[in-house]
Amino acid sequence: MKELKDYREDIERCVRCGTCRSVCPTLDTVRRESHCARGRLTLIEAYLNGEELGERYLKYIKECTLCGACYSSCPNEIDTPEIILSARAEYVKRKGLPALTTFTLKSLLEPAPLTKFALKVATKLKNLFFKNAPFESGLLSRFSLPLVGDGRLVPAPADPFFLDRAHIRALSTREDYGSLKVGFFVGCGINYLLPSIGESTIRVLEKAGIDVAVPQGQVCCGIPALSMGDVETAKRVMTRNIEVFERYGFDRIVTSCATCGHTLKDVFKLVLQDEPGMKERVEEFAGKIRDVTEFLVDEVGYRAEKREKSAGVVTYHDPCHLRRFQGISEQPRRLLEESPYEFRGMKNPCRCCGLGGGVSFTNYELSIKIAERKAENIKKSGADVVATACPGCIVQLKDALHHHDVRAKVVHVVELL
Amino acid sequence: MEVLAEPVKKELVRILSPENISFEEEDILCYSYDATGRRALPECVLFPHTAEEVSLILKMANAEGIPVVPRGAGTGFTGGSLPLRGGIVMSTERMTTMEMDQENMTAMCGAGVVTWDLSQRAESLGLFYPPDPTSLKVSTIGGNIAECAGGPRGLKYGVTKDYVLALEVVLPTGEILKTAPGKTLKGVVGYNLTGLLTGSEGTLGVVTRAYLRLLPIPEEKRLLVATFDTLERAGQGVIEIVRGGVIPSALELIDGVCLKAVDEYAKVGLSGVGAAIIVEVDGTGGLTERDIERARQVCQKMGALNIEVAEEEKRMKELWGLRRAISPALKRVGSLKLNEDVVVPRTNIVELIRGLEDIGRGRDVTIASFGHAGDGNIHVNIMVDRDDPEEVERGEAAVKDLFELTLELGGTISGEHGVGVTKSDYIGMELHKDTLELMMRIKRAFDPNNILNPGKIFKEEMERV
Ligand SMILES: Cc1cc2nc3c(=O)[nH]c(=O)nc-3n(C[C@H](O)[C@H](O)[C@H](O)COP(=O)(O)OP(=O)(O)OC[C@H]3O[C@@H](n4cnc5c(N)ncnc54)[C@H](O)[C@@H]3O)c2cc1C
Numbered sequence: 001m002k003e004l005k006d007y008r009e010d011i012e013r014c015v016r017c018g019t020c021r022s023v024c025p026t027l028d029t030v031r032r033e034s035h036c037a038r039g040r041l042t043l044i045e046a047y048l049n050g051e052e053l054g055e056r057y058l059k060y061i062k063e064c065t066l067c068g069a070c071y072s073s074c075p076n077e078i079d080t081p082e083i084i085l086s087a088r089a090e091y092v093k094r095k096g097l098p099a100l101t102t103f104t105l106k107s108l109l110e111p112a113p114l115t116k117f118a119l120k121v122a123t124k125l126k127n128l129f130f131k132n133a134p135f136e137s138g139l140l141s142r143f144s145l146p147l148v149g150d151g152r153l154v155p156a157p158a159d160p161f162f163l164d165r166a167h168i169r170a171l172s173t174r175e176d177y178g179s180l181k182v183g184f185f186v187g188c189g190i191n192y193l194l195p196s197i198g199e200s201t202i203r204v205l206e207k208a209g210i211d212v213a214v215p216q217g218q219v220c221c222g223i224p225a226l227s228m229g230d231v232e233t234a235k236r237v238m239t240r241n242i243e244v245f246e247r248y249g250f251d252r253i254v255t256s257c258a259t260c261g262h263t264l265k266d267v268f269k270l271v272l273q274d275e276p277g278m279k280e281r282v283e284e285f286a287g288k289i290r291d292v293t294e295f296l297v298d299e300v301g302y303r304a305e306k307r308e309k310s311a312g313v314v315t316y317h318d319p320c321h322l323r324r325f326q327g328i329s330e331q332p333r334r335l336l337e338e339s340p341y342e343f344r345g346m347k348n349p350c351r352c353c354g355l356g357g358g359v360s361f362t363n364y365e366l367s368i369k370i371a372e373r374k375a376e377n378i379k380k381s382g383a384d385v386v387a388t389a390c391p392g393c394i395v396q397l398k399d400a401l402h403h404h405d406v407r408a409k410v411v412h413v414v415e416l417l
Numbered sequence: 418m419e420v421l422a423e424p425v426k427k428e429l430v431r432i433l434s435p436e437n438i439s440f441e442e443e444d445i446l447c448y449s450y451d452a453t454g455r456r457a458l459p460e461c462v463l464f465p466h467t468a469e470e471v472s473l474i475l476k477m478a479n480a481e482g483i484p485v486v487p488r489g490a491g492t493g494f495t496g497g498s499l500p501l502r503g504g505i506v507m508s509t510e511r512m513t514t515m516e517m518d519q520e521n522m523t524a525m526c527g528a529g530v531v532t533w534d535l536s537q538r539a540e541s542l543g544l545f546y547p548p549d550p551t552s553l554k555v556s557t558i559g560g561n562i563a564e565c566a567g568g569p570r571g572l573k574y575g576v577t578k579d580y581v582l583a584l585e586v587v588l589p590t591g592e593i594l595k596t597a598p599g600k601t602l603k604g605v606v607g608y609n610l611t612g613l614l615t616g617s618e619g620t621l622g623v624v625t626r627a628y629l630r631l632l633p634i635p636e637e638k639r640l641l642v643a644t645f646d647t648l649e650r651a652g653q654g655v656i657e658i659v660r661g662g663v664i665p666s667a668l669e670l671i672d673g674v675c676l677k678a679v680d681e682y683a684k685v686g687l688s689g690v691g692a693a694i695i696v697e698v699d700g701t702g703g704l705t706e707r708d709i710e711r712a713r714q715v716c717q718k719m720g721a722l723n724i725e726v727a728e729e730e731k732r733m734k735e736l737w738g739l740r741r742a743i744s745p746a747l748k749r750v751g752s753l754k755l756n757e758d759v760v761v762p763r764t765n766i767v768e769l770i771r772g773l774e775d776i777g778r779g780r781d782v783t784i785a786s787f788g789h790a791g792d793g794n795i796h797v798n799i800m801v802d803r804d805d806p807e808e809v810e811r812g813e814a815a816v817k818d819l820f821e822l823t824l825e826l827g828g829t830i831s832g833e834h835g836v837g838v839t840k841s842d843y844i845g846m847e848l849h850k851d852t853l854e855l856m857m858r859i860k861r862a863f864d865p866n867n868i869l870n871p872g873k874i875f876k877e878e879m880e881r882v
Pocket residue numbers: 016017018451452486487488489490491492493494496497498509528549550551552555556557558559560561562563564565566567568569618619620622623624625741744745833834870
C-alpha cells in the first residue's frame with residue numbers, strides 16, 4: 001500500500017478553491033473548515049512537513065465519512081478519501097490503536113470460536129441492554145455502550161447469523177451450476193445484522209435462474225479495520241477472502257453491500273497489489289465482483305412477472321460507495337421499476353447518510369446529525385419505503401429516521417423484488 | 418507576531434462558548450489560507466453567532482490593538498481573509514439565519530449564508546437572487562458583499578451592490594448599526610453607507626446581516642455554446658451579439674488553454690478549439706426563443722466552428738459545471754497562477770485580447786483567459802512555474818503590462834476580486850493620490866486603531882501617512 005508521503009504530490013495539487021466545501025456532509029454539519037477536504041488536506045500536509053499535530057488532528061481526519069463527494073467535485077481530481085485512509089494508517093503506525101478499538105475490531109473481523117460464542121450470548125441477553133423500539137424493527141440501547149451509544153437504534157442481531165443457517169451452509173458445497181458460476185460475498189452487515197437482505201438476494205438470484213454458492217470461511221471485507229488505520233488486519237482478512245473464493249473458480253462474485261463491493265473491487269487492489277505474488281490474484285478477484293443490482297440489470301436482465309404498482313411509494317437513497325465509487329446509480333432505480341412500488345425521487349439522493357468512514361463509531365453524535373438532512377428529504381418525498389443498496393446505509397437510515405421521527409421503512413432494493 | 422495575552426484569551430472565552438472558539442494549532446492551520454493559496458497564521462479562530470458577540474470582540478480587540486480579520490468561506494482571490502498580522506480570524510460560518518419576505522421580494526441573511534443556499538431558497542418561492550459569482554456554491558453573502566462579487570449575470574442584472582438594500586454592520590470600535598431600513602427599495606437619508614461598505618473588503622466593518630433585494634424568477638432560459646478558431650473572433654462575437662440587440666443573462670468567453678485544462682476534468686467535449694462563448698438568455702413569453710436564434714445567427718455570421726443550442730437542463734448544468742471548474746483546473750497548466758480580473762468597456766475587449774497575445778509573447782509566459790466578457794470583464798491568468806524565480810519575475814512584469822494596457826483602454830484593474838494583498842502594489846496605477854488620501858481618511862474615521870483587516874487594499878506605508 002502507498003505510504004502517506006507518496007501522496008504529497010496529490011496534496012500539493014490542491015489550489016484551495018474551496019469547491020469541496022459545498023459538498024462535504026461533515027462541513028455542512030459542523031461548519032468548521034477542518035471538516036472539508038481543503039482543511040483536512042492542509043492538516044495532512046502540515047503533518048507530512050513534521051508539524052507536531054496531536055489528538056485533534058486525528059479527530060478531524062477520523063471525522064471524515066470517506067463519502068467521496070469532495071473527490072467527485074474537485075476540479076483537480078484529488079482523491080481525498082484515499083489520502084485520508086492513508087493518513088489514518090500512518091497515524092496508527094506511529095501511535096497504535098486504542099485498546100478497545102483493537103479488541104472489538106479483531107473480534108468482529110476474525111471471529112474466533114470464543115467471540116462467536118460471546119456474540120451469541122449477547123444475542124440472548126439483548127433484552128438486558130436493549131428495549132424494543134416503538135416502531136420499525138429494531139432495538140434501542142438502554143445504556144451508553146461503547147460502539148453502541150445512547151439511544152441508538154440498532155437492528156436485533158441475526159439469530160442465527162446468516163452464514164450459520166443450515167440452508168445457507170448447504171449452499172457452500174453446491175455442485176451444479178448453470179452457465180455462470182456465481183458466488184455470494186455476504187459481508188458483516190448482512191451476516192450479523194440484516195440477514196433478510198442475504199435471503200432476498202439468494203431468492204431473487206435463484207428466481208432469475210442463477211445458481212449461487214455461499215462459501216463458508218469468508219470473513220469481513222476489511223474496510224472497518226482500514227478505516228481505523230489498521231492496515232495489518234485489513235491485509236489479513238482481505239487475503240483470507242481471496243483464498244476462500246479462489247477455491248471455487250467463480251465467474252462472478254456478487255455482493256449486496258455497496259461498501260463491500262467498493263472494497264472488493266478497488267480497495268483490495270490498493271492494499272494488496274504490492275504484496276509478493278498478489279498483484280495478479282487480486283486483479284483477477286476484483287474483476288469478478290459485481291454489485292447485486294449491477295449484476296441483475298446488466299448481466300441477467302431481471303424482469304418481474306407482474307408489475308402492479310399497488311404497494312405504496314418508494315424512494316431511493318444512493319449509497320456513496322455505490323454511486324460515487326462504483327458508478328452505479330441507474331441499475332437500482334431500474335430494478336425498483338420491477339417492484340410493486342411506485343417510484344418517487346428524493347432531493348439530493350446521493351448525499352452521504354453519515355455512517356461511513358467509521359464516523360458512526362468515532363463520533364456518533366456527528367454521524368446522526370449528518371443524517372438529519374437526509375431524514376428531512378425522505379420525509380419531504382412522502383415515500384412509505386426508502387430503498388437503498390447497502391446494509392450500512394440501512395442501519396444508519398433506520399436510526400436517523402427514528403431520531404427525526406420519520407415513519408418510513410428502510411430496505412434493500414432486492415427485498416422489494 | 419504577538420501572542421495573545423492570557424487575560425485576552427480569558428475575555429474571549431467569556432464572550433463565546435467553548436465550541437465557538439479555538440486556539441488549537443489544527444484550527445489555526447485551517448484558517449491560514451484562502452483561494453490565493455497564500456498563507457498567514459492567526460492566533461485564534463472565533464465563530465460568533467450574533468452582532469452583539471461581534472461587538473464585544475471588536476471592542477476588546479480595539480482596546481488591546483489586536484488585528485481582527487473577518488472571513489466567510491475563504492474563496493477570495495486577493496488574500497482578503499488572510500490574517501497577515503496574526504491575531505483573530507473571525508469566521509462568519511455560523512451566522513446562517515435567513516428570512517424571506519415573499520411579498521416585498523426581499524431577504525434578510527446572516528453574513529455566513531452561502532450564496533447558493535440563498536438563491537435556492539429564493540427559487541423555491543418563485544424569486545430570484547441574480548448575483549452569481551462562479552464560486553456561489555461555496556462563497557458567503559458576507560464575502561460577496563465585502564468584495565462586491567459579480568458573475569456571469571452581471572451584464573444583464575448587475576453585481577452584488579445592485580441587490581444590497583441595507584447592512585447590519587459592527588464597526589471596528591464596536592458600535593452596531595444598520596445602514597438603511599432594509600425593506601424599502603429606496604432611501605436617501607444621509608450618506609450611502611450601504612454603498613460604501615459594499616466592496617470595502619472587510620476593512621471598515623464586519624457585516625453581520627444583509628438585507629437583499631430579489632426579483633421574480635424568469636420563466637424561461639436558453640443556452641448556446643459556440644466555438645471559434647481564435648479568441649479574437651470569439652471576442653468579436655461577444656461584441657456583435659450585444660450590438661444585435663440581445664442582452665444575454667450570461668455571456669462568457671473561454672480561451673483554448675482553459676478549455677483544454679478543464680475538459681480533462683469535465684469531459685464535455687470542448688477542447689481543441691481556439692475559444693468558446695457561452696450565451697444564456699432568460700425571459701418570459703417566448704422571447705428567449707427569439708434571442709437565442711439571434712445569438713445563433715450572429716455566431717454563424719462571425720464564422721463559428723460549431724454552435725450547440727443546449728436542449729436539456731442536464732446539458733446546461735454540465736456546461737455551467739465546466740465553466741465553474743475552469744479557474745481551479747488551471748493548476749494543470751502551471752503551478753502558479755497570477756490571477757487578474759481586469760475590465761474594459763465591452764467594445765474594447767478585442768483590443769485587450771490582442772494586447773494579451775503581445776504580452777504573452779513579449780514576456781514569454783502562458784496566458785489563459787476566460788470571463789464574463791459580456792460586461793467587459795476578463796479573467797487573465799498568467800501561468801508560471803512556481804519554482805522558477807526568473808519565470809515568476811517575468812509573470813509579474815506581465816501583470817504590470819496587463820494593468821497598463823487595461824487602464825489605457827479605459828478599464829479598471831479589478832472588476833470583482835478586489836485589491837486585498839495581491840493588488841495593493843498596483844492601486845496607485847489606477848487611483849489618483851488625492852482619491853487614495855480620501856480613502857485613507859475614511860479608513861481612519863471608521864477604524865482609528867487600524868485593527869480591522871490591516872494590511873489590505875492599502876500598502877503599509879500608506880497606512881502610516
Ligand atoms: C473558483 C472560484 C471562482 C470565483 N469566481 C468569482 C466570480 O465569478 N466573481 C467574483 O466576484 N468572485 C469570484 N471568486 C472570488 C470569491 O469567491 C469572491 O470574492 C467571494 O465573494 C468571496 O466570498 P467568501 O465568503 O469566500 O469570502 P472570503 O474569501 O472569506 O473573504 C473575502 C473578503 O471578504 C471579507 N469578509 C468576509 N466576510 C465578511 C463579513 N461578514 N464582513 C466584512 N468582511 C467580510 C474578508 O475579510 C475578505 O477581505 C471566485 C473564487 C473562486 C475560488
